[in-house]
Amino acid sequence: MKIHFLGGTGTVTGSKTVVELNENRILIDCGLFQGIKSLRELNRQPLAIEPSTIDFVLLTHGHLDHCGWLPLLVKNGFKGKIFCTAPTKQISKLILADSAKIQEEEASKANQEHFSKHNPAEPLYTVADAERVTPFFRVIEPNLEVKLTDDCYFKFFPSAHILGACSIELHAEEKTLIFSGDVGQDDDVLMHPPQKPKSGDYIFLESTYGNRLHPQNDVLFEVEKIINTTISRGGNVIIPSFAVERVQTVMYLIWQLRLQNRIPNVSYIIDTPMGIRVLDVFNDNPKWHKLNPHECEEMCRMFTMISDYEDTINAIYDKRPKVVIAASGMITGGRVLSYLERYIDKPENTVMLVGYQAEGTRGRKLLEGAKEVKFYGKFYPVEAEVVLVEGLSAHGDQKDLLNWLSELKQKPQKIFLVHGENEAADTLRTKIFDTYGFDATVPLLGQVVEI
Structure with missing residues (x-):
């Protein structure tokens, strides 16, 4: 063999x-x-x-x-x-x-x-x-x-x-x-x-x-702190996320924080068409995870789901503070690039990384303190705060x-x-x-x- x-x-x-x-x-x-x-x-x-x-x-x-x-x-x-x-x-x-x-x-x-x-x-x-x-x-x-x-x-x-x-x-x-x-x-x-x-x-x-070793921090508290700090300074939280499982995990944590009134009532957006479709996979396969159908429904209700790119553009140019979960998780492509093109150079914003960042990806470069990042052939200065929540890794x-x-x-x-x-x-x-x-x-x- x-x-x-x-x-x-x-x-x-x-x-x-x-x-x-x-x-x-x-x-x-x-x-x-x-x-x-x-x-x-x-x-x-x-x-x-x-x-x-x-x-x-x-x-x-x-x-x-x-x-x-x-x-x-x-x-x-x-x-x-x-x-x-x-x-x-x-x-x-x-x-x-x-x-x-x-x-x-x-x-x-x-x-x-x-x-x-x-x-x-x-x-x-x-x-x-x-x-x-x-x-x-x-x-x-x-x-x-x-x-x-x-x-x-x-x-x-x-x-x-x-x-x-x-x-x-x-x-x-x-x-x-x-x-x-x-x-x-x-x-x-x-x-x-x-x-x-x-x-x-x-x-x-x-x-x-x-x-x-993943840190034994209270992940819920970490996410709470990041959102509250960013919103209080008038910024946006952009969460590059893998559409499968990670989007749903971050959604669950944010939903829990809202239920407990620990984060403000702003727009919480899911902008990953595939991540939205994966929610159907969650509903189709209840034995594979811990959430029951009622919890899935309640969790989804608090988020604005974006599929059309026109709605993405509208969300990007909406000046009100917001929290956006968008693919891809290592910032290698997808809708998150459109948000970061607009927000990465503004210090009031936060990029919240929630998973492994492979060598050579934009996510890894941001994690390692890159001063500029390249999208579609152009370089953008990194002024936004970049944070990693390690405990969310799959x-x-x-x-x-x-x-x-x-x-x-x-x-x-x-x-x-x-x-x-x-x-x-x-x-x-x-x-x-x-x-x-x-x-x-x-x-x-x-x-x-x-x-």
Whole structure:
């Protein structure tokens, strides 16, 4: 058996791992690279393994860095099946359509305003390409064994990261392989705790926060303080947010604060068409989260939902203080760019970051104190206050990741640390050995390991 590390190694994006058996190839996740240009350019490179030779895709969840390359996989010859949970199928369809639409719009804008080095600028894939993925999806319930071949089967088990997110237990050639996908926090605001693996010969564990612990601050108080401070000086709070789960988590916290009259009665806006559609996914899948239907309805009622871009423009030029939640979470695209173009250079405003900011993204640059930021070929001075609320991450921290390994009944032969920047992964490697005595390693991008 060979393991091909084609993405999500040395970085938190582009997750792609191929398990090569005697006659079959199984791809675990199929994500887009995001962040620095050298990584983004990998999205346009051919896959090291011919897509037509891949028999199955096992999809852990619907975030772009795990499903965003599927349109190109299909476009380049994949004819197999894509297994996932019901919420993951719903979310992936939304994410892929939104990703394609943004790429088409940005390519069009680049061609009109001539700020791209490419002439013409072209999207990585189109909306039509994204739609061609849907027929390949096969929905699977968690904890149900699914036979792939005579001697190979798998099952999903919940990982608590977002709606529908699961880890994978794969049995092949008398070996058990565990792929964590992204692991959520044990005490997440909306998600149930992750299910832990009981045994595994080889474990592929994410390491996004492998070198960090989330602060034990009162997140509700942090959000309250940020909103009140900004509104009191006549500013706007702009919250770049991932449309799946993070938008809903921030909504929930703000709703709780309003119920307790701890924040002012100003406009609270959701400006992410996909985030609004994800609310329907929440309502369709109550067993996957903690909110009941009544709470979902009450929470949504306090927000102004914006879908039309004309309404976005009106909101931007409305001089009254407001709180806006808009995608994308790492400020790589989407509606939030339009707000920041207008607000980033005004000191009364606040940009509230609520999740992981990958290397090379605008969010990471703001977090690291950048004095200017580039949108659509132009630089804007950063005068707005930039704050990070760490406790809202959908990723577990080092303690959560170590705890995820705590119920293993026997020592695995090897743990591969993926989906993390090198320092985070290497710190977790050491911590795993010190805690459990397990042998862990950090694979390289493009590495092939025989097991």
